Every structure is written in structure tokens, then in C-alpha cells.
Amino acid sequence: MARITAGVTTSHVPAIGAAIDQGRTETEYWAPLFAGYDWSKKWIAHERPDVVVLVYNDHASAFSLEVIPTFAIGCADQFEIADEGFGPRPVPPVIGHPDLACHLVESLILDQFDITVVNQMAVDHGLTVPLSLLFGQPDAWPVRVVPVAVNVIQFPPPTGERCYQLGRAIRRAVATYPEDLNVQVWGTGGMSHQLHGPRAGLINRTFDNAYLDDLTSDLDRLRSMAHIEYLREAGSEGIELVMWLVMRGALGDAVTPLHRFYHVPASNTAVGHLVLDATVS
Amino acid sequence: MARITAGVTTSHVPAIGAAIDQGRTETEYWAPLFAGYDWSKKWIAHERPDVVVLVYNDHASAFSLEVIPTFAIGCADQFEIADEGFGPRPVPPVIGHPDLACHLVESLILDQFDITVVNQMAVDHGLTVPLSLLFGQPDAWPVRVVPVAVNVIQFPPPTGERCYQLGRAIRRAVATYPEDLNVQVWGTGGMSHQLHGPRAGLINRTFDNAYLDDLTSDLDRLRSMAHIEYLREAGSEGIELVMWLVMRGALGDAVTPLHRFYHVPASNTAVGHLVLDATVS
Amino acid sequence: MKVHEDLDDIPGTTVFTAARSHLGFHLNQFCMSLMKPENRERFKHDEAAYLAKWPLSEAQRNAVLARDYNEMIAQGGNIYFLAKIFATDGVSFQSAAASMSGMTTEAYAQMMLHGGRSPEGQRSIREGR
Amino acid sequence: MKVHEDLDDIPGTTVFTAARSHLGFHLNQFCMSLMKPENRERFKHDEAAYLAKWPLSEAQRNAVLARDYNEMIAQGGNIYFLAKIFATDGVSFQSAAASMSGMTTEAYAQMMLHGGRSPEGQRSIREGR
Ligand SMILES: [Fe+3]
Ligand SMILES: [Fe+3]
Numbered sequence: 001m002a003r004i005t006a007g008v009t010t011s012h013v014p015a016i017g018a019a020i021d022q023g024r025t026e027t028e029y030w031a032p033l034f035a036g037y038d039w040s041k042k043w044i045a046h047e048r049p050d051v052v053v054l055v056y057n058d059h060a061s062a063f064s065l066e067v068i069p070t071f072a073i074g075c076a077d078q079f080e081i082a083d084e085g086f087g088p089r090p091v092p093p094v095i096g097h098p099d100l101a102c103h104l105v106e107s108l109i110l111d112q113f114d115i116t117v118v119n120q121m122a123v124d125h126g127l128t129v130p131l132s133l134l135f136g137q138p139d140a141w142p143v144r145v146v147p148v149a150v151n152v153i154q155f156p157p158p159t160g161e162r163c164y165q166l167g168r169a170i171r172r173a174v175a176t177y178p179e180d181l182n183v184q185v186w187g188t189g190g191m192s193h194q195l196h197g198p199r200a201g202l203i204n205r206t207f208d209n210a211y212l213d214d215l216t217s218d219l220d221r222l223r224s225m226a227h228i229e230y231l232r233e234a235g236s237e238g239i240e241l242v243m244w245l246v247m248r249g250a251l252g253d254a255v256t257p258l259h260r261f262y263h264v265p266a267s268n269t270a271v272g273h274l275v276l277d278a279t280v281s
Numbered sequence: 282m283a284r285i286t287a288g289v290t291t292s293h294v295p296a297i298g299a300a301i302d303q304g305r306t307e308t309e310y311w312a313p314l315f316a317g318y319d320w321s322k323k324w325i326a327h328e329r330p331d332v333v334v335l336v337y338n339d340h341a342s343a344f345s346l347e348v349i350p351t352f353a354i355g356c357a358d359q360f361e362i363a364d365e366g367f368g369p370r371p372v373p374p375v376i377g378h379p380d381l382a383c384h385l386v387e388s389l390i391l392d393q394f395d396i397t398v399v400n401q402m403a404v405d406h407g408l409t410v411p412l413s414l415l416f417g418q419p420d421a422w423p424v425r426v427v428p429v430a431v432n433v434i435q436f437p438p439p440t441g442e443r444c445y446q447l448g449r450a451i452r453r454a455v456a457t458y459p460e461d462l463n464v465q466v467w468g469t470g471g472m473s474h475q476l477h478g479p480r481a482g483l484i485n486r487t488f489d490n491a492y493l494d495d496l497t498s499d500l501d502r503l504r505s506m507a508h509i510e511y512l513r514e515a516g517s518e519g520i521e522l523v524m525w526l527v528m529r530g531a532l533g534d535a536v537t538p539l540h541r542f543y544h545v546p547a548s549n550t551a552v553g554h555l556v557l558d559a560t561v562s
Numbered sequence: 563m564k565v566h567e568d569l570d571d572i573p574g575t576t577v578f579t580a581a582r583s584h585l586g587f588h589l590n591q592f593c594m595s596l597m598k599p600e601n602r603e604r605f606k607h608d609e610a611a612y613l614a615k616w617p618l619s620e621a622q623r624n625a626v627l628a629r630d631y632n633e634m635i636a637q638g639g640n641i642y643f644l645a646k647i648f649a650t651d652g653v654s655f656q657s658a659a660a661s662m663s664g665m666t667t668e669a670y671a672q673m674m675l676h677g678g679r680s681p682e683g684q685r686s687i688r689e690g691r
Numbered sequence: 692m693k694v695h696e697d698l699d700d701i702p703g704t705t706v707f708t709a710a711r712s713h714l715g716f717h718l719n720q721f722c723m724s725l726m727k728p729e730n731r732e733r734f735k736h737d738e739a740a741y742l743a744k745w746p747l748s749e750a751q752r753n754a755v756l757a758r759d760y761n762e763m764i765a766q767g768g769n770i771y772f773l774a775k776i777f778a779t780d781g782v783s784f785q786s787a788a789a790s791m792s793g794m795t796t797e798a799y800a801q802m803m804l805h806g807g808r809s810p811e812g813q814r815s816i817r818e819g820r
Contacts, residue, residue, distance in 0.1 A: 203807025366649025484678025
């Protein structure tokens with residue numbers, strides 16, 4: 001049987017992708033950020049997951065305003081790299097796991113989640129920057145990916161509680177997949193940031209660190225946090241944090257924190273990163 | 282405040298649309314079918330609803346296999362008529378109610394439904410044939426429409442229970458819309474039919490009539506009916522009936538049946554039609 | 563491809579699962595292209611040339627050219643997508659359904675007028691009901 | 692347009708609601724078109740001619756030509772869509788954010804290096820916190 005072994009959260013700023021792609025990871029500005037991922041790169045090289053269920057949001061790349069899915073799961077063999085206005089990132093295409101993805105969408109819909117099934121889409125920095133942070137610059141990604149795209153652009157995103165319950169349902173579905181697979185679930189986006197308007201540049205260290213704490217110590221507080229609190233405290237784009245709760249729900253009740261990192265700034269954004277172990281001893 | 286006053290269910294066969302568009306409603310084949318809607322046409326001319334929340338399924342018209350939403354709600358000003366392979370039906374464009382639709386999608390997502398928001402789409406016979414059956418051939422439709430598209434093409438559709446709960450959530454959301462609107466909810470599709478393979482042409486009168494009965498007398502049986510029972514008993518395409526449960530959920534606990542009609546055949550399909558009053562006395 | 567014992571137990575029926583949707587993706591997307599009149603004209607003008615623009619398997623391509631709808635369904639086609647082909651041909655849904663069930667259009671139409679195909683014996687292969 | 696008292700109470704922030712999405716539909720769809728390099732070239736070659744192909748309001752069109760991002764947002768634009776415009780211009784997200792907050796790129800960059808904009812006083816207009 002397939003099993004979820006670990007979870008990763010990380011912010012996914014486009015400028016991080018550009019720094020990697022343009023060889024600027026050692027500069028004074030960027031070196032402290034990338035140092036925060038050194039431990040995780042060694043860890044994942046040892047863990048060697050077969051599949052990452054990668055919860056991210058599309059940033060007006062695959063989804064225009066014509067059709068805006070709340071939860072979309074990608075069932076394609078392969079996902080091309082989106083051109084976000086300055087050419088596609090020079091990274092390998094993302095290889096899917098259509099059989100697991102088909103199993104997930106069927107299981108989740110029967111489990112009362114109103115999933116949008118996607119058979120073709122491009123993926124943007126929301127999905128590829130986390131891959132680059134954990135795997136560097138390989139010729140091919142060493143893992144297959146099931147993309148789970150969450151709408152956080154048009155208000156309202158799904159509630160934190162709904163995201164958490166989706167994670168729990170993903171856990172139930174993975175447990176009934178017959179093949180023996182080592183599956184990780186990643187939740188990306190956040191932490192505090194606002195990218196528009198006079199309040200652009202807002203960063204809330206106190207909020208962010210409490211969020212990092214409570215993902216393992218007071219999950220109830222995060223599950224019941226209303227959208228307005230994210231918007232007031234973490235900036236309008238900080239509401240991406242709800243996606244971390246999908247990851248957390250997928251790990252089950254007991255988790256062990258393995259690694260934690262927090263850094264300001266990456267361009268306009270606070271970067272938070274956690275690695276959580278879900279293996280039941 | 283807006284209020285849901287009545288519900289309508291009806292099958293939505295393309296050949297019915299063709300019979301109307303080509304002036305064949307009085308033929309020996311078609312006259313008995315259209316006679317079943319005479320009462321309803323008079324009734325709705327008297328009721329004059331402001332808006333119909335029209336629950337239907339797209340038949341590979343607006344949605345290809347690229348993106349398949351489980352529940353999609355149309356927020357556009359207007360919806361063009363789809364060309365299903367033989368030119369668009371010669372009927373007026375469908376006028377939306379974007380303000381109510383925006384209210385519904387926001388309310389429903391916060392109420393834990395994973396709605397796909399649609400700002401542009403064409404609508405096919407699943408939506409226009411019910412309008413033609415109730416309103417005939419006007420120069421402009423006398424009602425605004427909020428389209429609610431349900432996936433019933435790729436397995437699995439949402440469960441009957443999930444559809445029923447969506448209806449209940451629509452009822453809650455309509456009740457908080459500030460403008461005074463007379464809103465009807467229609468559920469289309471069904472009854473028994475199978476359009477493909479060696480079993481094409483399957484019709485199950487016993488199943489259909491029990492379904493028509495139990496929509497008012499044993500709703501629990503319909504809410505808990507598994508997909509496999511629809512497929513075995515009502516034909517593979519008969520699973521469209523789950524959409525009737527959205528309508529039923531939206532009417533509240535007590536309903537009064539006003540009109541009932543059942544006819545076989547319309548092309549490959551059994552036609553069932555109900556008008557239910559939701560007004561609390 | 564995922565096994566669905568119940569779904570595969572229904573006589574003469576192919577349920578369009580996520581795995582079949584994956585198998586038939588390009589076949590069904592080709593069908594969608596026939597929603598535009600100019601594409602219908604191009605297809606009618608030279609079917610093989612038009613089909614060559616889509617990455618179909620040989621089995622899919624041959625089934626389309628032969629208008630073998632049961633085979634198209636076996637290769638991942640879905641009836642609502644395939645309907646764009648017979649609409650382009652000017653063939654009615656009832657005629658197409660008749661052909662899939664191995665009946666003449668007339669015999670099928672008569673069956674429908676007499677109440678349709680009975681569900682008796684059509685519910686389950688393994689239970690014989 | 693639907694009133695959201697809480698959402699409208701956040702200083703310097705425009706939450707992209709369904710009603711704003713409806714208002715800005717064509718503006719944002721124009722932005723999406725800039726994901727293709729050939730469209731970026733066409734836009735750069737003659738901005739007004741390119742914009743004329745989209746049914747924008749005059750306020751939307753003028754805001755694009757003036758690169759007034761706050762005004763584009765007031766007219767229904769969303770920052771992730773608008774990002775395609777400044778990407779086409781070769782302007783970084785940080786510079787664009789700086790301009791929206793009325794700061795120079797340098798001052799904004801220094802603010803970010805010193806921990807970003809404080810949330811104090813930026814949470815609620817009516818509560819003054
Ligand atoms: Fe993001
Ligand atoms: Fe239908």
C-alpha cells in the first residue's frame with residue numbers, strides 16, 4: 001500500500017526561482033535563504049520519495065478568469081512549465097503520476113470533495129520553485145508529482161478547515177492505493193506578504209512564527225482561523241497559508257518536526273519552511 | 282430577501298430541442314410529450330420567477346477533458362448557445378444574474394463547497410431544452426438564469442447526498458441575498474437512458490416512477506442511493522438524476538407536488554417532469 | 563488501469579472513469595474540435611489528414627475512420643464527445659445508439675416506441691439479473 | 692457590487708472578490724494574453740492598437756497605458772494578472788510593489804531588508820490598529 005511518510009511546507013516566491021536559474025544563490029542577498037534549505041536537500045536525497053502530492057496555487061498561469069477551480073488535481077502524464085511573462089523557467093517538465101492521480105480524484109469525489117479534474121495544464125513558480133528548493137537543478141526531477149491546485153486568487157479561497165479536511169481525505173485515499181509508494185505531501189505558499197496596493201511589503205514576523213509553532217502545537221487555532229485574520233495579519237497574499245493545512249491534514253494526528261527555517265525577505269515575502277515526519281513509530 | 286418558491290425537474294433530450302426548433306411539436310411522435318408540459322407553461326407564466334438557478338450538466342460543450350469541474354457556477358452577464366456539432370440552437374442567449382451568482386459562489390465556498398467559478402461559458406441543450414419546454418419560443422427568455430453545471434460525464438459524479446447538500450446550501454445562500462427575488466431551482470437530466478454500447482436504449486419504468494414518487498415520499502432512499510444502482514437500473518446516462526437532488530435540497534423539508542408527467546420515449550430517453558411548490562404556508 | 567469490479571459488471575456498458583478519460587484524452591479532444599463549423603468542413607474534406615493533427619493511437623484513428631463507435635469507446639472515447647462525429651455526419655443520436663447496440667435504426671426505433679430495452683438481465687453479469 | 696465590510700476595512704488593500712473579478716474580466720484576460728511571446732511583441736510594438744482588441748473600459752485602458760497599477764486594481768485588475776504587464780516591461784515584482792505603495796524602489800528594498808512593512812496600524816481602518 002502507498003503511504004504518506006512526510007510533509008514539507010515552503011514559500012514559493014518567483015524571485016527565488018530566478019536566483020536559482022541565474023546562478024545567484026551565493027550572493028549576499030540570497031545565500032542566507034538557500035542555507036535554510038541545505039538540511040532539507042540532504043534529507044530528501046536520503047528519503048527518496050516516489051511521489052510528491054504538491055499542493056500549490058496557480059498564479060493566473062494555467063487558469064484564467066474563465067474557469068477558476070477551488071481544488072484542481074492534475075492527472076496528466078506530464079506538465080509543461082508556464083511562461084509567466086518572461087519565458088518559462090529553464091527547469092525540466094514535471095512528470096505526473098496519472099494512475100495515483102486518477103485514484104485520488106475518484107476517491108475524493110466519492111468522499112464529498114468537489115474536485116476539478118485536470119488532464120492538461122502548465123505549472124508555474126508555485127509548483128516549480130519548491131521543487132528547485134528541495135532538489136536543486138537536476139536534468140530531470142527525481143520524483144513524480146501529483147499537482148493539487150488551490151484557488152487563493154479570487155476571494156474566497158477554501159477555508160482553512162476545508163483545506164485541512166481535504167488533507168485528511170488525501171491521507172485516506174493514498175492508504176487505499178494498492179502499489180507500494182513512498183508519498184510526501186507538500187504545502188506551499190505564504191508566509192506573510194502583500195504584493196499590491198499601498199500596504200505592499202507587509203511582513204508579520206510574530207504572526208508567521210506563531211503559525212510555524214501552531215502547525216504542530218495548536219492546530220485547532222489554525223483550522224478555525226477566518227480568512228479576515230489572514231488578510232489583516234499576514235497580508236492579502238499571505239492567505240496562501242491555507243494550503244499548508246492540506247499538507248498538515250494529510251500527515252495524520254501525530255507528527256515530528258524535523259527542520260524549521262524562517263527568513264525575511266525574499267523580494268516582497270517572508271519565507272517559512274518546515275519538514276515534518278509522519279511515520280508512525 | 283430572495284426566496285426559493287418552487288422547483289422543477291425535467292429531462293433534457295437534444296431531440297426535444299430539435300422538435301421545438303423545427304416546428305415538429307404537433308406530430309404523432311412528439312405531441313404526447315409536449316402535452317405533458319402544457320400545465321407547467323401556464324403555471325410558470327403566472328409564477329413569473331425572477332431567476333432560475335438551473336442545475337444541469339454540460340455534455341462536452343463548454344468543458345472539454347482539459348478541465349472537468351464537479352460543480353461550476355456561471356457568473357457571466359450572458360451565456361452563448363453552444364454549437365454541439367450541428368450549429369447552435371436558434372434560441373435567445375441566456376441572460377445571467379452575475380450579482381446573485383457572485384453571492385452564491387462566495388457563500389457556497391465559505392460553506393465548504395469546492396465550487397468552480399466560471400466567468401465565461403457556452404450552454405448546451407442540458408440548459409436550453411428545459412427553458413424551451415417551460416417558456417416555448419420567446420424572443421428573449423423571460424427569466425434570468427444562474428447556471429449550475431454538474432459533472433456527470435466522467436465517473437464519478439458527485440454523490441446524491443453531496444448534491445442534496447449542495448441544494449440545501451444554495452437555499453441558505455439565497456436566503457441571505459438582500460434583494461427581493463422570486464427564485465426557482467430546476468434540476469434537469471434523466472430519467473432512465475443509456476446512449477452507448479450494446480445496452481443502449483435501456484428504459485426502466487419501475488425505477489423511474491419510484492424515483493418520481495420518492496422525491497417527495499422517501500427522500501432518504503434517494504439520498505443514499507449509490508452510483509452503481511443508478512448505473513445498473515437507470516442506464517449509464519441515467520445517473521444525471523443526481524442533479525434532481527440539488528433541486529430537492531434547495532426546496533427545504535416540506536414540498537407540495539403540483540404536477541407530474543412521465544413519458545417514453547423521447548429518442549433514447551424516458552422523460553420525467555415534476556413541479557414542486559416550496560412556499561411555506 | 564484501476565479495476566472497478568462493480569462498474570465492469572454491467573452488461574454492454576463502459577463507464578467513463580478517470581483512467582478511460584486519460585486513455586481517450588486526445589480522441590475526445592479531437593471530437594471537441596468539431597464544434598467549429600470550419601473544422602467540420604476540414605474534417606469532411608480529408609478525414610485522414612485532419613486526424614493526423616491529433617496524437618491518436620492507430621486503433622483510435624482506425625475506429626474513427628470506420629465509424630466504429632463501440633471500438634472508439636473501448637479506446638477511451640466518451641459518447642458525448644463522440645456525438646460531435648455523428649452530428650458532423652448528420653446522423654441522429656438514435657441511429658448512432660442503434661448501431662452501437664447492433665440493431666437497425668428501424669428495429670431500435672420500434673423497441674423505443676414499445677418502452678425501450680428492458681432492464682431484465684441487463685443489470686449484472688456475475689449475478690445474471 | 693456586494694458589500695464586504697470586513698474586507699473593505701483593511702488599509703491599502705483591495706481584496707479580489709467575485710464582483711471585482713466580474714468587473715475586471717476583460718482587463719485580466721488581456722493580461723493573460725501576454726503569456727505568449729508573440730503577443731508581448733505585438734503589445735510592445737503598438738500598445739493602443741493591441742489594447743483595442745479587448746473590450747476594456749476607458750478607465751481600464753488609460754490605467755494600462757499609464758502603468759497605474761493602483762488604478763488598474765481599482766478597475767478590477769488582480770495583481771497576478773497585472774504581473775504579466777510588468778514582466779513584459781522587464782520590471783521586477785519588487786519595483787512594481789514599491790510603485791504601488793508610493794515608494795522608490797530603493798526605499799522599498801531597504802524597508803524589506805529591515806523586516807518589511809510593520810503590521811502596526813495596517814490591520815483595520817475602523818479600529819485604528
Ligand atoms: Fe504564491
Ligand atoms: Fe443529458
